Amino acid sequence: MQKPPLVIQHLSKNYGSLKAVSEVSLEIKKGEIYGLLGPNGAGKTSIISCIVGLEKPSSGQIHLFGQEITHNHDRQSKLKIGFVPQEIINHGFFTVDEILGFYSGYFGILNNREKIDSLLKDLQLYEHKDKKVKQLSGGMKRRLLIAKALVHDPSLVILDEPTAGVDVELRNSLWELVKKLKDKGVAILLTTHYLEEAEKLCDRVTVLDRGQVKATGETQGLIQKLTQRWVKIQYKGCVENIEHSYLVSKQKGLLELRIPSSFPIGQLFSELQIKKEDILDLVISEGSLEDVFKFVLHDKGENQNV
Amino acid sequence: MSSLTWIPFWVLFKREVHRFLKVIFQTVVTPLITASLYLLIFGLSLNIEVENVSYLAFLIPGLMMMGCLNNSFQNVSSSIVSSKFSGELEDYKVSVLSHQQIIWAMSFGGVIRGLVVAGVTFLVGQFFYYHSFGSFLSIHSPLLLFFFLVVGGLSFAKMGLSVAILAKNFDHMSAFGIFVITPLIYLGGVFYSLDKLPVFWQSISKANPLLYFINGVRYGVLGVSDVDISSAVVVSLLSLLFFHLAGLFCFKKGSFVRW
Numbered sequence: 001m002q003k004p005p006l007v008i009q010h011l012s013k014n015y016g017s018l019k020a021v022s023e024v025s026l027e028i029k030k031g032e033i034y035g036l037l038g039p040n041g042a043g044k045t046s047i048i049s050c051i052v053g054l055e056k057p058s059s060g061q062i063h064l065f066g067q068e069i070t071h072n073h074d075r076q077s078k079l080k081i082g083f084v085p086q087e088i089i090n091h092g093f094f095t096v097d098e099i100l101g102f103y104s105g106y107f108g109i110l111n112n113r114e115k116i117d118s119l120l121k122d123l124q125l126y127e128h129k130d131k132k133v134k135q136l137s138g139g140m141k142r143r144l145l146i147a148k149a150l151v152h153d154p155s156l157v158i159l160d161e162p163t164a165g166v167d168v169e170l171r172n173s174l175w176e177l178v179k180k181l182k183d184k185g186v187a188i189l190l191t192t193h194y195l196e197e198a199e200k201l202c203d204r205v206t207v208l209d210r211g212q213v214k215a216t217g218e219t220q221g222l223i224q225k226l227t228q229r230w231v232k233i234q235y236k237g238c239v240e241n242i243e244h245s246y247l248v249s250k251q252k253g254l255l256e257l258r259i260p261s262s263f264p265i266g267q268l269f270s271e272l273q274i275k276k277e278d279i280l281d282l283v284i285s286e287g288s289l290e291d292v293f294k295f296v297l298h299d300k301g302e303n304q305n306v
Numbered sequence: 307m308s309s310l311t312w313i314p315f316w317v318l319f320k321r322e323v324h325r326f327l328k329v330i331f332q333t334v335v336t337p338l339i340t341a342s343l344y345l346l347i348f349g350l351s352l353n354i355e356v357e358n359v360s361y362l363a364f365l366i367p368g369l370m371m372m373g374c375l376n377n378s379f380q381n382v383s384s385s386i387v388s389s390k391f392s393g394e395l396e397d398y399k400v401s402v403l404s405h406q407q408i409i410w411a412m413s414f415g416g417v418i419r420g421l422v423v424a425g426v427t428f429l430v431g432q433f434f435y436y437h438s439f440g441s442f443l444s445i446h447s448p449l450l451l452f453f454f455l456v457v458g459g460l461s462f463a464k465m466g467l468s469v470a471i472l473a474k475n476f477d478h479m480s481a482f483g484i485f486v487i488t489p490l491i492y493l494g495g496v497f498y499s500l501d502k503l504p505v506f507w508q509s510i511s512k513a514n515p516l517l518y519f520i521n522g523v524r525y526g527v528l529g530v531s532d533v534d535i536s537s538a539v540v541v542s543l544l545s546l547l548f549f550h551l552a553g554l555f556c557f558k559k560g561s562f563v564r565w
Contacts, residue, residue: 083400
């Protein structure tokens with residue numbers, strides 16, 4: 001059986017007395033998009049820095065395709081990782097095309113024309129390939145970072161806030177590229193502050209706060225477990241006598257209820273004892289990843305696993 | 307040799323050479339003008355002989371080596387410092403480039419710039435020499451000349467790399483240049499012969515490895531030297547080994563994280 005692309009066990013990273021990451025464990029499967037979410041300073045970048053070898057973990061273990069790389073990132077393990085850093089890198093003197101050529105070389109590929117051209121086209125950078133980095137827009141610079149991370153066909157791609165400061169259209173095209181990578185079996189670890197997009201993209205997520213895991217599991221599972229549904233019923237009958245423990249408001253024929261996601265709708269209607277012919281309109285709003293985020297960061301301190 | 311051994315090294319070396327060629331005015335033309343001024347002011351105006359050769363001829367190899375060492379040092383140190391500033395150094399760390407590959411590729415890149423500056427300085431020197439004496443200066447030992455330029459340049463490139471990787475800001479780099487490199491170069495016998503110094507300063511100067519590099523190059527061009535040439539070969543090789551080990555140590559202890 002193939003080993004999982006990435007397994008992190010009890011990873012901690014301290015900077016002096018500051019505990020940036022504390023006992024974080026996670027596992028990423030082949031062809032999975034995994035979201036590492038959390039507010040600024042949650043420890044996301046520290047975890048990523050330990051995975052790619054920029055920082056040494058204080059304790060814990062990191063395994064890449066079954067091989068332990070905690071303190072030893074050998075060449076073969078580095079070949080498997082593609083890393084998109086959070087900060088833009090300004091390569092000063094060089095053009096986009098030259099940078100991708102150099103970067104291919106740093107991974108042992110001398111003639112990588114075909115792959116570079118394909119990435120330039122996929123990332124809509126082809127017509128800008130002869131421009132220097134300083135001549136590119138913010139979005140183009142981000143795309144260049146992604147192209148650099150993919151020149152050597154890595155099996156695990158780590159994207160640290162790849163869409164920060166990028167417009168909606170471009171964000172969507174970047175996520176399309178991420179989906180294509182997933183379809184090819186590439187495992188993807190990403191951090192983002194766009195929770196709506198993370199909800200659509202990520203198979204599983206871990207929510208971190210101050211270096212600690214606050215919630216982890218399948219994205220939809222977490223939403224179902226930790227959020228509530230809003231049920232709005234426009235009712236033509238008299239609402240004055242309707243009572244229910246989940247009822248939030250009732251006025252002018254509009255009933256608003258907040259129910260657990262797992263609570264059956266049919267049971268709700270029978271408990272409310274309302275006639276279905278008196279229902280004018282019905283709106284059910286599902287909880288979101290943002291609700292999960294708010295819940296685990298502000299409402300509940302303990303670890304939530306699904 | 308696997309592709310992971312030579313390709314990353316070769317590509318980083320090419321990048322380093324490309325980098326200084328992109329700003330050739332700053333990296334080659336500026337030192338050329340400085341060397342021309344030295345030759346014009348000191349070489350032509352001081353009509354004296356040192357070690358039985360004209361002062362102009364004495365000065366040419368010294369300026370060649372000064373340019374080579376300075377530029378080898380600066381090429382590597384400025385590349386690393388600017389990479390730290392831009393975050394590019396993190397790229398090297400996450401790629402398959404090993405510390406040995408980075409050190410050798412960047413050092414050879416620096417040496418190429420040093421050799422270009424030394425070569426151009428030699429050509430300018432030849433121009434002044436021809437103007438003064440009606441003939442060109444012949445090279446006494448091309449092989450030794452090349453050896454000292456390459457080994458000296460590599461040593462200084464590795465020194466630049468070590469200092470840059472440990473530096474926490476631009477001030478650290480400029481302080482090292484002003485307080486260490488410049489005195490070492492100027493007191494290494496570029497402009498004077500060792501026997502012109504008092505005995506005490508002669509023994510102090512002999513502790514300066516640059517004296518051996520500069521005199522090695524002078525021997526290569528003119529066939530004259532203040533120090534025994536076999537000692538110069540040994541000191542040069544020991545310096546190269548020392549600065550290579552220093553580079554490896556600094557890469558292990560220093561930071562790749564952006565400023």
